[in-house]
């Protein structure tokens with residue numbers, strides 16, 4: 001078995017993300033000093049020391065979790081998994097008084113039950129402790145000391161320590177959510193994919209719980225993605241370096257700047273408006289984001305320059321009376337009221353999207369959870385396209 005070693009210059013690490021966000025995350029990691037970066041499916045592999053590990057957790061906007069692989073091996077069935085998990089010296093990693101939880105994702109034709117895989121791995125770990133010390137550490141689902149991640153793809157099994165714990169999209173600013181909220185890491189990725197240069201108006205005219213305006217403000221002001229979070233799992237690790245962690249946080253927080261352009265979130269639903277307001281206040285961004293309770297068609301953009309990023313109701317998860325009429329309406333409002341703006345729309349309702357009636361200048365395929373989606377770019381030229389390009 002190949003148990004990965006920790007080298008002086010760094011560790012092998014894996015950052016997990018959404019399908020379609022791998023390149024954005026790779027660029028974020030490169031900015032933070034990660035080395036040997038390569039992208040996989042919903043994952044970015046890289047090398048780094050504890051500084052990079054702490055920075056990745058604190059600052060990556062599009063990462064869901066940062067894993068530290070501790071064992072990679074091939075496996076045929078659950079019994080072999082049990083044996084090979086026992087080959088890792090768990091007793092050198094944690095003590096009987098500490099707790100752990102295992103999460104497994106399995107893509108294998110023979111082992112189809114991820115719960116059973118997690119159970120077998122748990123048995124291997126506790127039996128190793130019991131054989132050595134006569135007692136065993138407990139499994140704790142909420143706030144365990146160690147989060148262990150098992151990923152089986154075909155015959156390949158990777159066992160990792162999850163340094164994040166709770167998924168990194170749980171930033172800590174969302175107190176409540178309305179219908180179909182975007183995942184925060186996905187929202188952050190959409191903003192970066194749009195290539196927004198942080199100038200002009202930023203608008204989400206169907207902002208729901210306010211995720212996109214909040215992520216836009218965090219991005220524009222260099223507020224670290226983990227700024228509001230209270231805890232990361234690596235803080236429980238035996239090698240946790242509190243001084244280094246404080247230094248990483250202080251350096252990142254020192255980069256926070258003011259943003260001079262307006263950021264708007266608006267929604268026709270009063271409930272969504274109130275929830276967005278509460279979340280924005282929790283993020284202490286109420287001076288930086290203006291929230292409006294208005295239908296899209298009643299918005300009056302003033303500056304004539306900026307970007308809209310939004311996810312209208314899809315129809316699958318939100319019951320709308322007439323989804324086609326809604327998408328037609330979106331196209332009409334964009335054409336008449338938002339000349340000079342750039343609009344980006346993410347939707348998984350590809351049939352309805354055709355009714356926007358504008359030709360997208362870009363189409364990016366993404367997954368919003370299990371939903372295959374498109375992220376469309378529409379350029380709303382003020383005059384003719386030719387004139388606008390001159």
Ligand SMILES: C[S@@+](CC[C@H](N)C(=O)[O-])C[C@H]1O[C@@H](n2cnc3c(N)ncnc32)[C@H](O)[C@@H]1O
Pocket residue numbers: 178179180181182183205206207208209210211212266267268269272294295296297311312313314
């Ligand atoms: C999919 S949700 C947006 C979720 C949001 N991005 C978030 O992260 O919470 C769509 C939102 O569009 C709003 N909406 C639908 N039609 C609208 C319209 N004509 N004008 C403004 N908001 C509208 C709904 O009230 C709903 O909050």
